Amino acid sequence: xxxxxxxxxxxxxxxxxxxxxxxxxxxxxxxxxxxxxxxxxxxxxxxxxxxxxxxxxxxxxxxxxxxxxxxxxxxxxxxxxxxxxxxxxxxxxxxxxxxxxxxxxxxxxxxxxxxxxxxxxxxxxxxxxxxxxxxxxxxxxxxxxxxxxxxxxxxxxxxxxxxxxxxxxxxxxxxxxxxxxxxxxxxxxxxxxxxxxxxxxxxxxxxxxxxxxxxxxxxxxxxxxxxxxxxxxxxxxxxxxxxxxxxxxxxxxxxxxxxxxxxxxxxxxxxxxxxxxxxxxxxxxxxxxxxxxxxxxxxxxxxxxxxxxxxxxxxxxxxxxxxxxx
Ligand code: AHR
Numbered sequence: 001x002x003x004x005x006x007x008x009x010x011x012x013x014x015x016x017x018x019x020x021x022x023x024x025x026x027x028x029x030x031x032x033x034x035x036x037x038x039x040x041x042x043x044x045x046x047x048x049x050x051x052x053x054x055x056x057x058x059x060x061x062x063x064x065x066x067x068x069x070x071x072x073x074x075x076x077x078x079x080x081x082x083x084x085x086x087x088x089x090x091x092x093x094x095x096x097x098x099x100x101x102x103x104x105x106x107x108x109x110x111x112x113x114x115x116x117x118x119x120x121x122x123x124x125x126x127x128x129x130x131x132x133x134x135x136x137x138x139x140x141x142x143x144x145x146x147x148x149x150x151x152x153x154x155x156x157x158x159x160x161x162x163x164x165x166x167x168x169x170x171x172x173x174x175x176x177x178x179x180x181x182x183x184x185x186x187x188x189x190x191x192x193x194x195x196x197x198x199x200x201x202x203x204x205x206x207x208x209x210x211x212x213x214x215x216x217x218x219x220x221x222x223x224x225x226x227x228x229x230x231x232x233x234x235x236x237x238x239x240x241x242x243x244x245x246x247x248x249x250x251x252x253x254x255x256x257x258x259x260x261x262x263x264x265x266x267x268x269x270x271x272x273x274x275x276x277x278x279x280x281x282x283x284x285x286x287x288x289x290x291x292x293x294x295x296x297x298x299x300x301x302x303x304x305x306x307x308x309x310x311x312x313x314x315x316x317x318x319x320x321x322x323x324x325x326x
Contacts, residue, residue: 261310
């Protein structure tokens with residue numbers, strides 16, 4: 001072989017090798033893309049409470065850590081905004097949709113659209129009422145009925161002597177599964193204890209401002225209140241403010257049971273201004289990402305996954321509760 005032919009042979013060989021190598025690495029990239037770069041469309045309710053902000057952060061951080069591309073939509077407390085967001089995820093052809101249903105009713109049509117588009121749907125935090133359970137793949141989140149039961153169990157321990165106990169309930173967003181579930185679980189346990197009566201119940205929409213306003217009204221209209229059962233800590237903080245303005249000692253003159261376990265409620269429990277705090281766990285981001293990955297791979301997930309939750313009360317040693325982070 002003369003020198004010219006030798007050089008051109010080496011040149012062709014190099015080109016072939018380069019193209020083979022680059023083809024190979026692109027193929028690897030494509031494989032990684034299809035395995036890992038899942039697109040998850042997530043519709044969040046809004047930012048009504050410290051709990052909710054922590055829940056959103058948990059989801060956003062977990063998506064980043066597991067390199068899932070997250071399309072995050074904040075519905076600003078409107079179901080219609082959530083439906084629009086879900087529809088846009090369908091048009092975008094995301095791999096998986098997850099959402100927190102602000103209220104339990106009214107999802108079947110949009111869920112049918114997702115099913116027709118072949119997109120699996122994960123429901124989280126709040127549950128839905130549906131005519132067809134197969135419209136979504138599964139649920140992960142809180143057990144609201146159990147939270148209500150825990151609240152009632154605490155009261156049975158707190159008031160053991162059978163004297164009448166008058167309860168005011170400040171509930172969450174009307175028609176939302178945590179409001180319905182907490183109310184149902186609470187009543188279920190108290191049904192066997194006729195000394196307890198719920199003398200007033202109204203919705204404070206899970207908002208601190210509404211908890212405050214409602215409590216001012218309640219203190220004018222309802223006599224001899226022994227207990228407040230508040231469906232979330234945000235409202236409880238407003239309730240405490242309203243009590244203090246009237247010279248009422250929260251946690252002493254009126255017993256307070258609250259749900260969420262935000263740092264502020266735990267601090268109030270330690271000060272004796274709240275008597276029982278039932279945890280509602282907002283840190284579901286990592287579990288949601290794991291489930292989204294399974295769904296994107298076409299795997300089945302469990303229909304119902306409740307997260308671990310604790311109860312903190314005045315009967316416990318409160319000295320070593322780790323910082324709550326919300
Ligand atoms: O759905 C969970 C509830 O929603 C939390 O208890 C409350 O704080 C939040 O806004």
